[in-house]
Amino acid sequence: MNEPRIIVHCDLDAFYAAVETLHHGFDESIPLIIGSDPEGGRGRGIVSTCNYAARKFGIRSAMAISEAWRRCPAAPYGNGIYIKGSRGLYSRASRKVMQILQKPAEYFEQASIDEAYLDVTDFVSGDWDAAVALCRDLQDEIIKQIGLSASFGIAPNRILAKMSSEVNKPKGIFRILPDEVSLFFESRNIREVPGIGKKRATQLTEWGITSVDEMYGYGEIALARITGERFANWIMMVYEGKTSSEISPLRSRKSIGKEHTFDFDKEDHQLVLESLLSLVRRVMKSSREAGVSGRLAEVKIRYTGFETHTHGRSIPVAMDDDEVFTGLAKRLFANNAQQDRKIRLIGFRLGQLDTPKTKQTRLLNLFNEEE
Ligand SMILES: [Mg+2]
Incomplete structure (x- = not known):
């Protein structure tokens, strides 16, 4: 064995906030918001990220910068610090x-x-x-x-x-x-499992399931009736500690991606973000139709003048869920798009693909999608 x-x-x-705090010698207890120019609350960009002090005001990555300003303005109206960030x-x-x-x-x-x-x-x-x-x-x-x-x-x-x-x-x-896995899951909130987003959690809560052990206790067959067979099977694996421990520096070349070039280079990053999220949903739909899931999310940004950057993030297990990947894409864009630069093209790619073993899973996926 x-x-x-x-x-x-x-x-x-x-x-990002820690790097800036260190670089500028900021006080950690003062809310620090990294993002585009808030223009006194009229800015059209988004928040890249913020420190723990700013999170106390409910400020989050990918939030409109004007909303962040409303929650915690800079001096003389408040004590927030707004900076552009330095790649x-x-x-x-x-x-x-x-x-x-x-x-x-x-x-x-x-x-x-x-x-x-x-x-x-x-x-x-x-x-x-x-x-x-x-x-x-x-x-x-x-x-x-x-x-x-x-x-x-x-x-x-x-x-x-x-x-x-x-x-x-x-x-x-x-x-x-290894022998503490089920103890760890005891009364642990389902939202702490990467891959269980807000929608999935709400769906489970309606059935009175809020913790991971409750979810497991339902049994695979009953759980499958609520969530679909694939998710139920995956949760059983997670609970029993049977998911992958493979660490690999190699990136799979197999991937599914879509991109969009704007008619005019876009200044408004909120609009670019919306367009990115619609690409993510299309990519995830294709992946489900093909019966594959992925572990790597990549966002491609091309600025005016053709300068192109790709930013990626991988998750611990392969998934085909819209919510997981829209969340990842949102954060990748918010954290990496260079503020105040016009964007010409936006793209999304799902990589490190996993193919399910049976054709049955594929049929099941197509079925689920129609629900
Ligand atoms: Mg981190």
Whole structure:
């Protein structure tokens, strides 16, 4: 029998805001909003991201910048700080962090600019206590060398590692041992599972299901009647700790993508975002029709003058859900689109595709879509 792998997920805490705070020497307790020019509340752009202090005002990534201003204006009306953000700073900081994280990993996968998966099984000789100590060392090293705080999750597979890095955020370390998986899920809110969005959660809540163990307790057959067979089967795998622990730096070349070129280069990023989300929905529809799901979301942005950038983020398990990927695309766009630059083309690509084993699943997908 195979020994379980020891998978670490590292996620930097409020990454963009932390980098700016460090660079400008801002006070962490003052709300910091990174995004386009708010123009005294009349700005048409969006929020890229914000720090924990701004989140207390309900400000979120991809929110209209005018809405952020309404909630927390800058001086003299309030104490918010609004800045445009500096791309170069983020990639430099990210590169340095990834260098530190790569060292102990036998397999390493950068999932986004501020997130990575590491398989450290061999480095710690299968010792789960040594894995905790290792994460503490990595955390210290990142603070000492770069000045950024990071959270770590340690678990036998990707999705559990990802969930555990969220548990004690910020500056957290949390471990799930292979025989503690069901304990971890006990009364844990279903929204904490990556891949369960607002809509899915509402649907389950209507049946009185709010925690992961309640969901499992329903049994696969009963759950399938509520959510569809594929989701029910997937949840059983998650609960039983049977989802993938494979960490791979290789990006699958198989992908499905769509792009749109505007008639006129667009200044209004809210409009570009809407167009992106409609592309995401079309891509997801095609993927369901083809009976495949994906683990990688990529947003392509071409600015006036043909300069093109691609920004990606991967999730722990392959999915074909609209809500999951619209959420990812929204954040990728908000975090990466260069404010105040006109956009010529927007695109979305679903990568690292997974094909279900049976044709039956495919028929089921087509069926679900018509509901
Ligand atoms: Mg992060």
